[in-house]
Amino acid sequence: MSDVTSIVLIGVGGQGTILVSKILTHALMSHGYDVKMSEVHGMAQRGGSVSTQVRFGKKVHSPLVGKGEADILVAFEKMEAARGLGCLKQDGILIVNDFEIVPLPVAAGRVPYPDGILDALSDKVRTIAFDAAGTAEALGQTRAMNVVLLGALVEALSLEALNVRDSVAELVPEASREVNLLAFDAGRDMARARL
């Protein structure tokens, strides 16, 4: 199944992983790929850890990405990168948002938020880490950090012919189109500088 590419997005409920996978799959489909995407709804959405899996190629069967199978892992939060690491191929690329969301056991003071996550990650796999939240904030909309990460993901995919930018323009709300396109380009630049 080597002609299938697998991508995993991991984050915290409410961070906009779903919109990113929607834009990406829209672009992949427009390009003529067979695409499958899988996500989990329900209980976990209440501030829990969430992940979306996308697979594309000539013919895709399983919508799921198993351990050691993802070509690219995009973590919308630092600690989630460590949690999701197992799905990444040994030679896969990790894109990680240098951003913390404190989970309840940490908030309650029962355990500390782990330190040195980014260093530990880059010791294990090829890692692109940057502050997507800061990048989006500088553009005037912190929420657009998901589209910054999408830009980085698309750069890492290095599929020259794939037009994701048009899908961004089509799928984000009209009022925030411009800032999202800027966010997308900024994400690409960030990743290009670090690849």
Added chain:
Amino acid sequence: MKSLWSGNEATARGIYEAGVSVGSAYPGTPSTEIFESLEQYPDVYCEWAPNEKVALEVAYGAAVGGVRAVTAMKHVGLNVAADPLFTASYNGVRGGFVVITADDPSMHSSQNEQDNRHYAKAAKIPMFEPSDSEDSLLMMKEAFRLSERYDTPVLFRTTTRVCHSKSIVEAGERETVEAKPYEKDTAKYIMTPANAYARRPFVEERTRRLMQYAETTPFNRTEMNGTKIGVITSGIAYHYAKEVFPADASFLKLGFTCPMPPEKIRAFAAAVDTLYVIEELDPFIETFVRTLGLDCIGKPTVPEMYELNPERLREALFGTKPAYQTLPEKHVARPPALCPGCPHRGLFVTLKKFKNAIVTGDIGCYTLGAAPPLESIDCIVCMGGGFTLAQGLAKAFDASGRDDRVIFGLVGDSTFFHSGMTGAVEMIYNRARTKIVPIVLDNNTTSMTGQQENPGTGMRMRGEVAQVVPIERVLEAIGFAVIVVDPQDLDKMKAACDEAVKSEAPTAIVTRRPCVLIKRLRKARRRCIVDREQCRKCKRCLSVGCPAIFFKDGASFIDQTLCVGCTVCLQVCPFDVIKMAPLEVKA
């Protein structure tokens, strides 16, 4: 037009294209989005019913009335609706009638793991098992044709990964289906013992005829590639098996699995050297294959617990282990939590003060009141159980003479209408000596499953205004004195509990404040802020379990992007260092 649709969206499209007129369902993950998508097709009347039994009966009634009708529910919902299903199987239908059950292998959002294919066999009705979105659309349309042709309810059994995975689908046109004229036919539609006895052979005969259908339907498809390996499979497991077995393996993909096609299976088995049966959860197909005297590799080589995936299959069948990295020391659990501003929080903070009380909970967002740091619930079993478990505990304490305890029994508003009301009746009718305080957590929505309307919200599925069924008046009519309280006002909340505990008369509490996620109620939000200089670090504010509050650099901190200003932390702070932030006035 090709679209990337989830199984649930494609199922809804299939219902629409099949010319269905009436749909009634009760939400439950992973089935909920079927009706949330169906809502977009104005040609189909659809509604949220109070529970699954009601939904199934309403849809069935519509089918008896001559139109095509559908119902949908999660796997445990079919336990609630099983009673009418088993007799509808005898009655048969006039318009086509399809029952959707969405099972949840691995219990992503469920209290148990259950293989509902057994229901088709037990109720003696035909069943489809889609593998992806395209199957979902096509099989749904076929299910309605089959229902009318064979005079039977049809079970449509899907699973979480089929429901929530997206794959490419080609949509078609809506079929025009004329309503069949209504005629009285008492021998067919009144299952008195005599009529049921007379109807019994029809059911067996129907199964025999359906077996012929199973032999010939294109939904039971043989894909011959080689003769070394043959794989019989169904549902999402088909796609996993396609990934895992070598390219020369042959497949018998069963999309129609009740009744099963013996000849097709025998012929397939005879054509291959080694036969595998790859299915998720119970050995449903495999048991049948073995009754044909055929040997195969199936359970327990293929695990019968939890959902399958290609990786688990590879390991189970071929012993291959994937290579990957981990960093277990760099992540801690991120359990789901009550949202900032959740109205349930105030109740749990209050219940925690009743040290000797027992709290029986129920299923909904308020199940999260069981998790630390709130930890205010003793036991939970199923929807409606919040009241009746309390009653059972009370009877146990009555019997053992330990009747000095207080039991709080909780149900949500949607759960009250679902199956909580009958428990309230039981508490009055068979009143216990042990004190029970039933509490309805009325957040004006069915929140856990995505904020659906319910009989208490004053709105219907498509936003039409509905007559409200007032919870407190229902409780009063049953025989309770009722205290309605805002759970976010901690003093009043505590006073309400104290009063209910002390009262001689049976007293119920309704905690009333809308869920912060209800879209139609979004309003200007306030925020709370900590005076960090004055914070005495007592950490009392952390005891409310709010995701917006944590300790930062040795003092309490409230994340202003998450806080909605519910003030529960402000009220528990013993030193008054939490204040309302000034309202931001937008320029």
